[in-house]
Amino acid sequence: MSWRGPFWRWHHLVSLLLLMSVLTTVTGCWDQVPFPERAPALVITLAPATPAGMFQWTFYFPNPTVTVSSLSQISTSQQTYAVRVDSPTFAAAYSSAQQRLARDLFLGQLEVIILSTKIPASEVATLTNAYNTNGQVPKTAYMVAAQGQLGRLVVVSPQETIPVLYLTRLFDCHRCQPSDLSQFQWQVWDAFESPGISPVMPDVGGPDRVAEIAVYPLKGPPTIWTTKATTGWAYLLSRVHKETVSVREKSGMVAVTRLHDTTQLAVSLVDGRLQVTGAVHAYGGLAQWPPLTTLTANFLHHVEEQVSAHIAADIGQAIVTANQTHEDPFGYGRQWLLAHPTNLALDTPEYWTHVPITIHLTVTTTITVSGVET
Amino acid sequence: MKGLVEPISANQYMMVLFVSLIVGDVYIWPQFLTEHAGPDSLLVIAAATVLAAALMGVQAWWTMHARQPSLFAAFSDTWGHTAAVGLTSITLLLGLGLDSVLLALYSDMLQVFYYPETPRWATMALMVATAGWLAARTVSGVARNTQIWLPPALITFIAVVLASYVNVSQVSAVIPRGSIPPWDFMQATGATWFLFATAGLPASLLPHVRGVTTRRAVGMTIAVVATQGIILAMLLSLTVGTLGIVPTAKIEWPIVYVFSLVVLPTFFLRGVGLFIILSWTTVAVLFGATHFQNVLLNLGALSRPRRTLWATLLGGLLLIGAHEIGSVEAARELLFHVVTPLNFIWMLLVMPLTAAVSLLRRKPKVGKVAAPPPD
Secondary structure (H helix, E strand, C coil): CCCCCCCCCHHHHHHHHHHHHHHHHCCCHHHCCCHHHEEECCEEEEEEECCCCEEEEEEEEECCCCCCCCHHHCCHHHHEEEEEEEECCHHHHHHHHHHHCCCEEECCCCCEEEEECCCCHHHHHHHHHHHHHCCCCCCCCEEEEECCCCHHHCCCCCCCCCCCCHHHHHHHCCCCCCECCCCEHHHHHHHHHCCCCCCEEEEEEECCEEEEEEECCCCCCCEECCHHHHHHHHHHCCCECCEEEEEEECCEEEEEEEEEEEEEEEEEEECCEEEEEEEEEEEEEEEECCCCCCCCHHHHHHHHHHHHHHHHHHHHHHHHHHHHHCCCCCCHHHHHHHHCCCCHHHCCHHHHCCCCEEEEEEEEEEEECCCCCC | CCCCCCCECHHHHHHHHHHHHHHHHHCCHHHHHHHHHHHHHHHHHHHHHHHHHHHHHHHHHHHHHHCCCCHHHHHHHHHCHHHHHHHHHHHHHHHHHHHHHHHHHHHHHHHHHCCCCCCHHHHHHHHHHHHHHHHCCCHHHHHHHHHHHHHHHHHHHHHHHHHHHHHCCCHHHCCCCCCCCHHHHHHHHHHCHHHCCCCCHHHHHHHHECCCCHHHHHHHHHHHHHHHHHHHHHHHHHHHHHHCHHHHCCCCCHHHHHHCCCECCCCCCCECCHHHHHHHHHHHHHHHHHHHHHHHHCCCCCCHHHHHHHHHHHHHHHHHHHHHHCCHHHHHHHHHHHHHHHHHHHHHHHHHHHHHHHHHCCCCCCCCCCCCCCC
16 A cells, blocks of 8 residues: 555544444443442352242352451351342342342352252253353353252351352362262253263262262152262262272281272163173272281282272172162263164163163272382 | 455465354354264264365366456356356355354354343444455455464464363264264255355455465365364364263354363463454454455455445445344254255355366467466
């Protein structure tokens, strides 16, 4: 372009104005609400209410009066404030809660959704779906199930400062816990939508006790699995990161830590039974053994066998529980369905709840000695 | 076309062509595809890529063979002036129809995920205005802008895609089982065509590429289509591997949804998927600019004010089209059942036939040495 004539021409001015207006409008300031004018919910708890079909929704917000310096002086009950509404749907709960709030109710910072175990699976499926269809709410909020008073779980532990909740920090660290039981909202939604898998959520027994899972059958309330069955489930899905097993040897107690595992499993459908075959291989480190024992290959081999038997027992417990409750939190039905897409007749959730699972596994363990002693 | 048009480099050609294809990648195609092709979606993507590479390769070959400055001129060379007017208008109009559907869908996506309170026409108008402003520049102007903006956008995109692979847990959902009936297979392949539709952009652009041989032109065009195919395969395996087949078919924007699931707790931003929207809107604007310019190049040598006028007119048409479509359901219906199949059938009929006729009617030009035979 040549620069003949005056430096500023009218079309330069027009393009400049156009550019300025584009730059200012493209930021989407229509949707911006300053953060002090927002009420960011951190937790939603959901419990059944009367009459049937109603739910009690409680939205928990960080208390804006709490500053970092005053955190150590206030009780846990003051760190959050709650808004409680009764409503049959997610959308209506949002509006009712908004009516109680002076600020804009904002769910973009939601971290945890706590569901009462009294809510049956079909209702949970509907509510999860309603939550999932909203494009603005985070699908990466954690979902947990709990019994009793749900509000007692919304604590900011002394280890954290608001707005970080104990449960969020716990689940965010995927490899810190012996087994990772965390479930994002999208994973729960995904399980509800897929045939051949039962949705799972960690069951929170107390403010700082998460060691069991709640598994949702096709109908009715969830079943809480025992810690042993939960560990077995975690082994089968390779969710174990640093489990510890203690076994008794002739000379005394032996402990194996940092156990994690890999699985190679094949699923087939034989005579209306899901048959799972394959191998689970665990790796761990020897952490404790009787003082007068010399570590020999033979000794280690014996410990490995005992640990394998322990893991196999956990897995067996998980399979037994699954068959008793007609649940499949492992997703073996789904795995089989994906491999056999033409069997559309089996593509119904109802079919998979009555298919028993049999499992033929080889469990092996490799134990290493990595401490300063031998 | 001389004077106004400064030639572009071979790399710039590839980038512009790529940007004219890529914007559809974040769209709703995995939903439609998994709904219709189930576990065999990867096969459909492979077939569509091969078909697109063949058709676009033929187009590139024909452009180099005809040695004309635009799609319209090349059509005139092969079919005569009157037929060329019809052929070019239909090609460009079909392309514009597709663009307005894509624009409507993109603004809907922005509203669903990011700007709930912003009216859809506002985002659309802004994007079209920026695209038109760019398109009124020279070919090299658009090419240089693409050269600046595409690499950072693509790098962000690939980074988020790779970060999203953490969530893949259903690998068996991605493996093709070969169980899809042939008719469904063909339908699904046709419905993915909007990911490869350029409305004759290679024919309009190749004459402006510096020192390019026929072999190079065909090679570059096919390479761009293949890259698009690879990215589509990556996105499909990511989406279906994360969500599984049945849930993928239930989500309207599966890819954007999957991007929103990336969590990096150690990072100061929880949702890194947000970066996608920054980079992708840039790509969408460039996409619009290349498509506008495709039309402008076929209108002959125009002065700058006239190009601005035409770009404004085209942008207005596009906006009216996108606005008239209304709901996202209507847009989806149009995309998969009307606009894409029409574009697909049109290209499938016209391109091979044109290339064949051009090959048969080839005669040495008066006053020139006969052109060397095509490679």
